[in-house]
Amino acid sequence: MHDEDGYFGEKVAAGYDESAADMFRPEAVDPAVDLLVGLAGDGRALELGIGTGRIALPLARRGIPVHGIDMSRAMVAQLRAKPGGDTVGVTIGDFATTRVEGTFAVAYLVFNTINNLTTQDAQVACFQNAAAHLRPGGCFVIEVGVPELRRLPPGQNAVPFRISPTQWAFDIYDVATQAMSSNYVTIVDGRAKHEYYPFRYVWPSELDLMARLAGLRLRDRWEDWDRAPFTSESRRHVSVWEKPAD
Structure with missing residues (x-):
């Protein structure tokens, strides 16, 4: 599994969509895209860990310019082979530190991908990187499980x-x-x-502190993309942090 693409090389990339088939169902994708469209407004979207384009491609079809960062060339090749794959810009690199040109209305990390950063330092750097890409008033969105x-x-x-x-x-x-x-x-x-x-699990409160260190503030937290209330029984959360407009 260890190659230039980390844990997401050719073998994993070839079967990724099938192995995560439930996450590609419209009921899993559409609410996420709806929320991101609303946050993007007239701006651009940046996906950290874009993978095979599960969210990026339908988001682009909704008229939102999308750029992605991903370390795995094999996963990005799967994205490129899909209809519309040539409309999404991708930069190969570590999404915790790689910078791309321009500013974005929304940056997002979905499906537990923040946990792929296996140190606290890398997770903190990811928040700082996301914040640096956001325009004033822009938002950083993370979907991740609550440690069980x-x-x-x-x-x-x-x-x-x-x-x-x-x-x-x-x-x-x-x-x-x-x-x-x-x-x-x-x-x-x-x-x-x-x-x-390997992963590093992270608590909602810890993410909030990482956001604060990056100059962001919590705007919303829900249990899921349908915006169900987040409670002590929630097994995951979708959190939105905002870069101050001033």
Whole structure:
């Protein structure tokens, strides 16, 4: 899995859309695009971790100019092969630090992608990078899960999230460092194959502090893109931070 594209090389990119098929369904995509269209207004949108264009392409079809940053050339090649893929600009690089020209009305990170930055320093840098790209009054949007530590009894560090006759998938948490990993054990032709993806989980309050360090302020937080209220039982959140207009 380790190559110039990190954990999202040719093999993962080729099957990514199929493996995340539920996230490509209209009921998952349309509310996100609707919200981003509203925030973009007459401006441009910047997607950090654009991947295969799940959100960027329908956003561009709604008339919003979209630019993306992504480290994986293989994922971007999948985007380019899709209808309209040539209309979205992409810069290859680390979305925590890579700068592109111009300013944007909205920058966004979806589907837990902030957790792909595996250190607090990188996550802080990402907020600073997003803020530097925003025009005054612009917004930074993140969709990410709430860490499921309530499901960990004392002495346990793993939370299963997929169990089938041919695959076992579980997250492993280190509560001392906020390091976590998603692990997949898949049976192929009678043999077990293990895949491992490292992340760093982050709390909503910690994200708010990162935003404040970057000169942003929390504007809205919901449970999902349909803007359901965020509560203590919510398993994820969509948060919007705003760059002051002055």
